[in-house]
Amino acid sequence: METDAVPRRRPVPRRGPWQETVRIGAAAVVGVLLWLLTGSMLPRGCAADSCSWYVTGDPLVALGCLTAVAWRRRFPVPVALAVTVASAASALATGAALLAIGSLAARRRPAEIAPVVAAFVVAPLFTTGLYPVERSPGSPWIQLGLQLLTAGFAVATGWAVGARRAEVLSLRERARGAEREQAALADRARVLERNRIAREMHDSLAHRISLVALQAGALDHRPDLPDEERAVLVRGIADGSYRALEDLRDVLGVLRAEQPDRPAPPRPSYDRVPALVDDARASGMDVTLTVDTAGEPPDAVGDLCYRVVREALTNAAKHAPGAPVRVTLDGAPGGALGIVVRNGPAARTRTGPPASGYGLPGLAERVRAVGGTIGHHPAPDGGFTLTARLPWPEDEPGPRPSTDEPERTAGKDEPARPPRHGPARPSLPGDEPERRS
DSSP: HHHHHHHTTTTTOOOOOHHHHHHHHHHHHHHHHHHHHHTTTTTTOOOTTTTHHTTEEEEHHHHHHHHHHTTTTSHHEEEEEHHHHGGGGGGHHHHHHHHHHHHHHOOOHHHHHHHHHHHHHHGGGGOOGOOOOOOOOTTTHHHHHHHHHHHHHHHHHHHHHHHHHHHHHHHHHHHHHHHHHHHHHHHHHHHHHHHHHHHHHHHHHHHHHHHHHHHHHHHHHHHTOOHHHHHHHHHHHHHHHHHHHHHHHHHHTTTOOTTTTTOOOOOOGGGGGHHHHHHHHHHTOOOEEEEEEEEEEHHHHHHHHHHHHHHHHHHHHSSSSOOOOEEEEOOOOOOOEEEEEEEEEOSOOOOOOOOOOOOHHHHHHHHHHHTOOOEEEETTSSSSEEEEEEEOOOTTTOOOOOSOOOOOOOOOOOOOOEEEEEHHHOOOOOOOEEEEE
C-alpha cells in the first residue's frame, strides 16, 4: 500500500497535443463502431420517426462527451461521472466513457472508481426506450453483464497504465537520487583530496622553507663567518629551495592527468627520520636524535612519526631559531611509540616565515585518527615541548632493518651528514650534534 500511495502525490506529466488527439480519436473510432452496430439492429425506415434520436441526439451527446474528456485530467471524477451517465443515451459516446473510466482508473483510487463504474453499468437501463430494438425477456441481465465486463476491461487497462506510470516515475526518482548521491560523493571526494594535498604541501614545503629561512637568518646573524662557511650556507639555501620546488612538483603532479606515469613522491616513513634530522642539522639547527625503540613500527605509525618530527622541527626553526632541539623516540610492539621533541628558547631574533596556524591542528587530526594522543606546551625555560603517543600493535611488526650494513651509531665527534645536493656544512661554533641509536 505504501508503494501505491507515493505515486498518487506526484503530478501526472502533461502530454502533448498529438498524444491527446490520438486518445480522443481512438475513443471516437470505438464509439463509431458501436454506433454502427446499434444502427444495424434498428428496424429499416425508422430514421424519420421513432429513430430520430439515433441520427440527431446521439451524435450531439457524443460530441459533448468527446469535448468533456479533454478536461478529464483537471476534473477527473466529475468528468468521468458525467460522461458515463451521458453515454447511456448515446452509443457513439461509449468510447469517450471508456476513455474517462480508464483515465480515472489510472489514479488507482477505488473510492473514485466504484461510483463511476456503477453509473456506467446501471444508467443504460433507464434509456432503453430511445432505441426501438426488440429485446428478449432476459436481455436486461445480459446488458448488465456486458456493461460490467466492458467497464472491468477499462478499469483493468487504466489500472495497469497507472501502475506502469508509477513504476517509471519511481525509477526516474531513484535515478535522480542516485545521481545526486553520486555528485555529493564526488564533491566530498574532491574536498577530501584538496585537504589532503593542502596538508601535504604544508607539511613538506613549510619544513623546507623554514630551513631555508633558518640558513638565511644565520647569514644575517653571523656577519663574521669565513667565506668558505658563508659559501656553504648559500649553497644550502639554494639546495633547500631546489628541494622545495621538487616537493611542490611531486604534490602537484598528482593533479596532472596528462602525466599518469609520473612516479609518486616518496611517502614519509620511520626509517627516514634520521635523514630528516640530518638535513635539519646540515641546515644549521642543533638537533640531537635519541632512538630507544624495539624494531621498527608499522608503516602507518612510521608515517605519522615522521610527520610529527618534521612538524616539530619546522616549528622550532620558525619560532626558536638557533635553539637546541632534542628528539626522543621510544616504544615497543604491543605498547605505544612515544615521540618527544623539546627545543630551548630562541638564540636570536626570529627571522623565519610567519606561521600558518594549520600545522599542529592538522597533525592532531592525523594522530587522533589512528587512536593516538598529542600535546604541546611551553617549557619553563622559554622553550617548547611537543609530545605524541602512537599505538603500536603487537601483531603488526614493521620492516626489519637491513643486515647488509651495520647499525649506525654516532657520537659527539661524528660529522654532520651532508645534504643530498651539496657538500656538508662545516660545524659552526656551538654546534655539537649528538645522535644515539
